[in-house]
Amino acid sequence: MIYLDSLASFPLLPEVYDAMCESLKEDYANPSASHLLGTSAQEKIENVRAQIADRLEAFPSEIIFTSGATESNNLILKAHVERALAQGNIPHLITSAIEHKCILAICKHLESKGCEVTYLAPNNKGVVSPESVRKAIRENTILVSLMHVNNELGTINPIREYGKICFENEVAFHTDAAQSFLKTALDVEDDFIDALSLSAHKIGGPKGIGVAYFRDLRNKDLQPVIHGAGQELGIRGGTLATPLIVGFGAAVENFEPRYEKAPFDLLKTNLLDLLKSHGIEYYVNGEGQTLDSCLSITLPNIDVDGLLRSTKDIYSLSQSSACSAGSIEPSHVLSALGFDRARAAKTLRISFSFYTQAEEISKLVKDISYFREG
Template identity: 40%
Template sequence: MTKPVYLDYAATTPVDPAVADAMVRHLTMDGVFGNPASRSHGYGWQAEAAVESARRQVAELINADPREIVWTSGATESDNLAIKGAVAANRREGVRPHIVTSVIEHKAVVDTCAWLEGQGCDVTWLVPDSTGAVAVDQVEASLRPETLLVSLMLVNNELGTVTDVGAIGAMLRGRGILFHVDAAQAAGKMPIDVTALNVDLMALSAHKVYGPKGIGALFVRRSTDVRIDAQIHGGGHERGMRSGTLPTHQIVGMGGAFEMAGAGLDEEMGRIESLRDRLLSGLEGLDGVHLHGSVTLRVPGILNLGFDGVEAESLMLGLRELAVSSGSACASATMEPSYVLKGIGLSDAQAHSGLRFSLGRFTTEEEVDFAVEQIRLVVTRLRERRRASA
């Protein structure tokens, strides 16, 4: 291999070449470069048409109305807008707002909810089961009269575990409680239907779906029951929910990426599942390998594996020809054990041994076989070195 095999698709995906080509056509003077908010000339009208076409493409992947898609800079902003915006719009005088979430959510949700705790909100931090799933009865038991929002992710970014948000959403809808779902790791990896899932707010990201970084969206269900206050002000764009000049080229990129993901979803899921099984079967016979998360309720492209007697950081250093991660890219600056793995009940030692392998559109069988060879080689070498120094 001339360069490291990329197995970190959960951190980010490369932009699909067809998406990149479409973006370039919306950047320069001979393309559609205008400001979508410029309503007095053709350049603006063309840009607005491109933005609205992309809005439809994003909406179609999750079975939403295009008018329910609000452009943001990414899933992190979408999570912030949904959670902070819901609290700001729905808190009642003299009542301390209550939010329900889990200890293994993405940092964009964890840190936002922790910040709101400091602003006078109560937060219930649910602990998932050993697979990383939160059950509907857990959520129901945590509800209070002052609960205004529940925030849970559809697919965990470190484990790949899928939570039954449909059952949770149905229960919450009957109680009039807003339901926010981070679907950054689910879009393009599994079918999504916001109506069937009973979701009020859903965060989406382009760069997890072979689109560009710096652009995302928030689904906001069209209903008088769903109210959020803007967190960025200055012009009242996006129906007053998110101000700022729209980046036409990035939006076009997200729309194109989501359309491609929808068109090839079934085939891609089957191909990735086959590659996943190839990787796991290749590691059979290597003792002390553990799959973290659900065995069955998961997206196929994310695998978190633990290796007894081997720290993930040491393993990554040894796997110089593979691009993998020891957890979320948003938490990789710390040497602390993964809070997600700790959150599902693993010890510090077990959490330190977890390594995330994520497969994607451009992963090949040859790359998977090479990865298996390297993992077996390095794990065996590290264990022998540890035994020799004991």
């Protein structure tokens, strides 16, 4: 199987597998227990918490472990809005039309609770302009939530500019950084970030573990989304999954050096050159500042649906994000860029891993050429 869907989930790193196997054998005690095995597990958890905080230029006390970025997004948005509603206010939240589907679903839910939401439109390159953020801020705006790297286009949004605008207007700024962590520059201080979401499986870690970062968490009066026995400062109840957290730490330690050395730019250039040499017309979506490890590409003269159906046992490929892949509707991201249903159906999302070979790209282009129309 040729895996070209790393934005959906990056292949598990071998160091992560080894670390988790060892933890599964050794760290069976409850980390909240006061005996030696419990405190040993808790120490490993705190080491990873500090490790992640260090990469974000945050404090360990600002890091909350969750089940993934979807839970983190729920925790962050709901905590901010529900606090404002409890104070008798009508809060206003700003996001964009091309956010991860979970953000859009959360916003729709919050609207039903009385929150006002503004959905900003991107430009034709898939980027939300900072000026549109500035213009959308109102007197009752409490939070701006805009992703760092788009999960379909790979476009890198100017979060530092968003964050500075929010800081100047005394509005909290949240970014979903699941696709950007350890792949491009990210610093909660320099980027004026007040809250942030991460997911381990986007960097070769295990599924089921993520992070919610809250600036100065101990001084916030936030309502928990999951009530429990006081774990994670009472914000997120439940026994912590030590092996998953240990795996997250192993991913943080080993992912970035490999990502920096991987020849993603050469793979992308090779793919586009081969399409051109085969006479295959294409359009790259979201051109500009993007991750080298992925691209969204429209092939107007190719039966993309036929390609995906006929080669599903050969390639791991998708037309959009994994969260939208089962939908009969076109990608909401592509729709926001002005794509009609027909054009969206001609679009592929290709994302590379550390194991992607040039020969696999050559085979893909050759197979694409078999599905010409007309």
